[in-house]
Structure formats: C-alpha cells, structure tokens
Amino acid sequence: xxxxxxxxxxxxxxxxxxxGLYIILVKHNxxxxxxxxxxxxTGVNLFLISVGYITKGTAPIFSRxxxxxxxxxxxxxxxxxxxxxxxxxxxLALALSLAIRLYQHYGTLNLRKIREQKW
Amino acid sequence: xxxxxxxxxxxxxxxxISLSLAKIPFGTPKTKVGKYYIDEGIxxxxxxxxxxxxxxxxxxxDTLGEVTVLFIAAIGxxxxxxxxxxxxxxxxxxxxxxxxxxxxxxxxxxxVFGSYIFIHGHLTPGxxxxxxxxxxxxxxxxxxxCRERRINRIASNLAESLGGLxxxxxxxxxxxxxxxxxxxxxxKGTANTLFSAGIIPIIYIAIGFKxxxxxxxxxxxxxxxx
Amino acid sequence: MIFIVSFLVVLMLVGAxxxxxxxxxxxxxxxxxxxxxxxxxxxYFLQAPDVAMAEAAIGAALTAAIxxxxxxxxxxxxx
Numbered sequence: 001x002x003x004x005x006x007x008x009x010x011x012x013x014x015x016x017x018x019x020g021l022y023i024i025l026v027k028h029n030x031x032x033x034x035x036x037x038x039x040x041x042t043g044v045n046l047f048l049i050s051v052g053y054i055t056k057g058t059a060p061i062f063s064r065x066x067x068x069x070x071x072x073x074x075x076x077x078x079x080x081x082x083x084x085x086x087x088x089x090x091x092l093a094l095a096l097s098l099a100i101r102l103y104q105h106y107g108t109l110n111l112r113k114i115r116e117q118k119w
Numbered sequence: 120x121x122x123x124x125x126x127x128x129x130x131x132x133x134x135x136i137s138l139s140l141a142k143i144p145f146g147t148p149k150t151k152v153g154k155y156y157i158d159e160g161i162x163x164x165x166x167x168x169x170x171x172x173x174x175x176x177x178x179x180x181d182t183l184g185e186v187t188v189l190f191i192a193a194i195g196x197x198x199x200x201x202x203x204x205x206x207x208x209x210x211x212x213x214x215x216x217x218x219x220x221x222x223x224x225x226x227x228x229x230x231v232f233g234s235y236i237f238i239h240g241h242l243t244p245g246x247x248x249x250x251x252x253x254x255x256x257x258x259x260x261x262x263x264x265c266r267e268r269r270i271n272r273i274a275s276n277l278a279e280s281l282g283g284l285x286x287x288x289x290x291x292x293x294x295x296x297x298x299x300x301x302x303x304x305x306x307k308g309t310a311n312t313l314f315s316a317g318i319i320p321i322i323y324i325a326i327g328f329k330x331x332x333x334x335x336x337x338x339x340x341x342x343x344x345x
Numbered sequence: 346m347i348f349i350v351s352f353l354v355v356l357m358l359v360g361a362x363x364x365x366x367x368x369x370x371x372x373x374x375x376x377x378x379x380x381x382x383x384x385x386x387x388x389y390f391l392q393a394p395d396v397a398m399a400e401a402a403i404g405a406a407l408t409a410a411i412x413x414x415x416x417x418x419x420x421x422x423x424x
Contacts, residue, residue, distance in 0.1 A: 005347055006145045009387070012354035014136060016380070018129055019361040025125045029423045031370055031416060035377050038408060039361055042384050045400070049391050052153075055146035059392045060157060060169040061244065062310075072169075073392045074153035079173040083185045085399050086248050086330070089408055090192035093337050096415040097196040100341075103419040110424050170395050236398075244394035252402035259410055334407060341414045 009050035016043030028111045030099050034092060041088040045081045052077035165307035165316040166241035174246070175319045179301040183290070186283065186329065193333045197340050211266050222264030229257035237327030241316045247323040251330025258335040262342060270339055275332045282329030289318055289325075350390060357383040368423045370416050378409040 020043055023036025052074035058067075060075045099109065106114050148154070156177065157169055166172040174182055237250030261268055293302035301318075308315035357380055364376035381404035388397040 007140075008347070008350055008354055009391070010140055010143075010145065012357060012387070014133075014140065015358045016361055018133060019358070019365065021132070022125065022129060023365045025128075026122055027365065029370070031412070031419070032365075032373060032423065035364060035373050035412070038377055038404075039364065039380060042381055042400075042404065045396075046384050046387060049388055049393055049396060050145070051143065051149070053146055053391050054148050057392055059244070059394055061394075062161065062167045062169075063243075072157050074148070074150065075156055075169045075173050076150065076153050078170050078393045078396050079178060081393075081396050082170070082174060082246075082248060082399055083181060085396070085403055087185060087188055089403050090189050092408060093341075093411055094192045094195050094199075096411060097199045097341070100415055100418050101199055109419055168395075244398060246395065249395070249398045249402055252399070252407060256402065256406055259407070338411065338414070341411060341418075 009053075010047070013043050013047035013050060016040070016046065019043075030102065030109045030111060031096075033111075034095050034099065037095070038088070038092055041084075045084055045088075048077050048081050048084075161310055164303060164319065165310055166319050167311050168241050168244065168246075170244075171241045171246055171319060171323070172316075175322050176301075176303055176317075179290075179322075182326070183286065183301075186286065186326065189330065189333060190279075190283065193337055196337055200340050200343065214264060214266055219265050222260055226257055226261055229260065230254060233257065233331065234327070237323050238320065239313070240323040241319050242311065242313070247326030248330055250327040252334065254327070254331035255334035255338065258331075259338055262338060270335055275336055275339075278328050278332040279336070282325040282327075282332070285325040286322055286329075289322060293318075350387070353383050353386060357387075370421055370423060371413060374409055374412040374416070377412075378405050381405040381408065 016039055020036050020038075020040030023039065024033055027033055027036065054071065054073050057071045057073040060072045060078075102114070103109055106117065108114065156173055160169045160172050161167065164172040164176045166176070233250045233253035235250075236245040236253060237247045240246035240250070258270060261270075290301045293304055294300045296302065296304045303317040303319075305317040305321075307317055313320075360376045360379040360383070364373045364380070367373045367376065381400060385397050385401040385405065388400055
C-alpha cells in the first residue's frame with residue numbers, strides 16, 4: 001500500500017507514454033497515429049508535474065496575506081508544462097492539415113497503400 | 120511479426136525506464152530555484168500568482184518563443200489548406216430556432232468570462248493562454264450553432280498582429296529604460312490589487328488577444344465549407 | 346483519498362487502450378478526450394490549478410473539435 005501511495009502517478013504517466021508509443025508504431029491509419037501522438041504528449045506533461053510535487057504542499061498563490069510559504073509546491077515545472085500544452089495543440093493542428101492534404105492527393109489514408117504507390 | 124517486435128521493444132523500454140524511475144523519490148523538494156522564486160517573488164515582481172511571475176517575468180523570453188511557435192503553426196496551416204484545389208461543397212441544413220437563439224445568447228457571456236480570466240492573471244489561477252482558449256471555444260460555438268456566420272477576417276488579423284506587436288514593443292521599451300530586454304519598468308503598486316505588478320497584466324492581455332484570435336483562425340481554416 | 350486517485354488512473358489507462366482498439370475514428374477521438382479530462386483532474390490533485398485549467402480548455406475541448414472537423418473531411422472508418 002505504501003508502494004502504491006508513492007508511485008501511483010508515475011505508473012499512470014508511464015503507462016500513457018507506453019500506450020502512445022504502441023499506437024504510433026503499430027497502427028496504419030494516419031489519423032489514429034496522430035491520436036497516439038496526442039496521448040504521448042499528455043503522458044509526458046503528467047510526468048513533469050508529478051515530479052515537482054512536494055508532500056502536504058499547497059498551490060503557489062498568496063491569496064490572503066497570512067499564508068506561510070513553507071509548504072508550497074515547485075512553481076517551475078508548472079510554468080514549463082503550461083508552454084508545452086499549447087505547443088502540443090499547435091503541432092496536432094499542423095499534422096491534421098497535412099493529413100487532409102495527403103487525402104486529397106492519394107485518395108486514401110492507409111499508410112501501407114501510400115507506401116506502395118510511391119515506387 | 121511487426122506487433123511482436125514492437126511489444127518486445129516496448130518491454131525493454133519499460134524495464135529501462137522503471138529501473139531509473141525507482142530512484143526518483145516522490146514528494147521531496149528537488150531544486151533550490153523554486154524556493155527562491157517563492158520567497159522573493161512578491162517583492163521583485165508584485166504579482167501574487169507565482170506561476171504567472173515565473174512565466175512572464177523570470178522566464179519571459181521562453182514565452183516569446185512559444186508565441187512565435189504558435190504563430191508559425193497557424194500560418195503553416197493556412198498555407199497548406201488554401202493551396203489545395205477542390206473546394207467541397209456540402210449543403211448544411213440551417214439550425215433550428217432554439218439552437219440559433221441559444222448560441223447567440225451564450226456567446227457574449229463566454230467572451231466576458233474569457234476576458235475576466237486573462238485580465239486577472241496575476242491575482243487568481245488563470246492567465247493569457249487559458250483565457251484565449253475559452254474565447255476560441257466561444258467562436259467554435261458560433262460555428263456549430265449558427266452555421267452560416269463566419270468571423271471577420273480583417274478584425275481577426277488585426278487583433279492577432281497587434282497582440283504580438285505589443286509584446287515585442289514592451290520588451291524593447293524595457294531595453295531602452297533599463298538594462299535588458301523585458302525589464303519590469305512600470306511601478307509595482309501594492310500587492311493583491313488589480314493595477315499592480317508592472318508590465319505583467321499588459322503582456323497577458325496581449326497574449327490573450329493573440330491566442331484567442333489565432334485558435335479561432337485555425338478553426339475557420341479547417342471548416343471552410345461551401 | 347488514495348482509492349480515488351487509483352480508480353482515476355485505472356480509468357485513464359482503460360480509456361487509452363480503448364482509443365487504440367476502436368475502429369470508428371470518432372470513438373477513438375472521444376476516448377482521447379476522456380484521457381485529457383482525467384489528466385486535468387489529476388493535475389488538480391497535484392496542486393496545479395493553472396495547468397488543470399489549460400489542459401481542460403485546450404486538451405479536452407479544442408483538440409477533440411479539430412480532430413472531428415478533420416475526420417469529416419476525410420474518411421470516418423479505419424481502412
């Protein structure tokens with residue numbers, strides 16, 4: 001039980017990274033590969049935030065004037081992940097526009113058929 | 120065959136990562152710079168939200184790089200999708216009266232809520248990126264509910280350009296008045312009030328306008344029917 | 346407290362596995378949006394309210410919307 005208490009967030013983020021990698025390597029529809037890329041991105045962000053957590057800490061905001069600053073969580077990983085989420089959605093939008101353009105040119109989104117048509 | 124090789128590769132990767140993750144303890148403080156930002160944050164910047172002061176003041180140059188990446192992605196999407204030929208013409212049925220009126224009623228409220236979030240970025244949880252995403256969701260509601268309306272292209276381009284230009288001009292003004300780019304040169308004021316924290320509210324308002332109009336422009340480029 | 350977090354993590358992993366098994370692409374996109382929503386709840390439990398708000402607005406709503414618009418312009422079913 002104490003093992004589960006310490007490492008449950010790491011197991012969740014790590015499982016998402018592995019499932020995202022499996023979808024990218026095995027599936028052969030282009031839109032499903034892009035879905036796997038999005039799941040991989042979410043897993044990495046969850047891992048970064050769970051590294052910066054301090055036990056029995058609170059959010060780093062001084063709402064009232066009497067809050068002690070002894071037990072606050074680390075604010076630097078939160079700033080990095082805020083940037084990473086917005087860049088993730090920009091990459092997904094650009095990948096989907098390229099997928100639409102591929103469909104208009106080849107007529108299919110199956111990666112095996114596109115690879116056969118090349119040679 | 121491909122599945123078996125992939126599963127073997129993933130098992131090797133899983134063993135490697137889990138052996139190194141077991142050495143990272145969960146819940147202990149790991150760096151010292153976070154403690155410095157929490158202790159000295161209010162006197163040096165004046166913002167009550169420490170994550171906002173890290174994103175805009177201490178690491179403001181990384182935020183400028185991220186705004187540039189979002190801009191490049193929006194431009195790339197526009198170029199790829201309008202250079203293609205065939206415009207599909209699909210006839211969409213007009214929406215019913217209840218849906219049309221409900222969306223028109225809800226749209227100004229969503230805009231006010233998004234503006235509240237990015238104006239109070241230095242006092243409460245929130246900021247420019249969250250407020251911009253909520254404004255883009257309001258525009259998405261108009262595209263789905265009232266189906267024949269489109270956003271004004273000229274106003275959207277103007278809002279996006281003015282937002283980016285304001286960010287860079289304020290950085291250059293910091294270079295003129297003090298010693299370095301993005302110096303916090305406006306007066307700090309008393310903490311926990313609306314007009315405080317120097318240049319942080321101005322930069323977040325510019326980022327809110329820019330991100331909101333960019334995400335709405337991405338949705339407009341993707342729909343492009345009729 | 347630990348049981349709620351364990352239940353949410355198991356639900357998130359089941360949703361990610363379902364996103365790889367569905368043949369209807371819109372079903373896969375809805376499962377990915379469920380993963381983003383549960384990740385937003387876990388961000389709140391890790392005392393990060395800014396990141397939870399950003400993930401809920403961008404990951405759960407806008408990503409699913411642009412995926413469904415892109416699927417509407419191409420095919421709906423896998424192969």
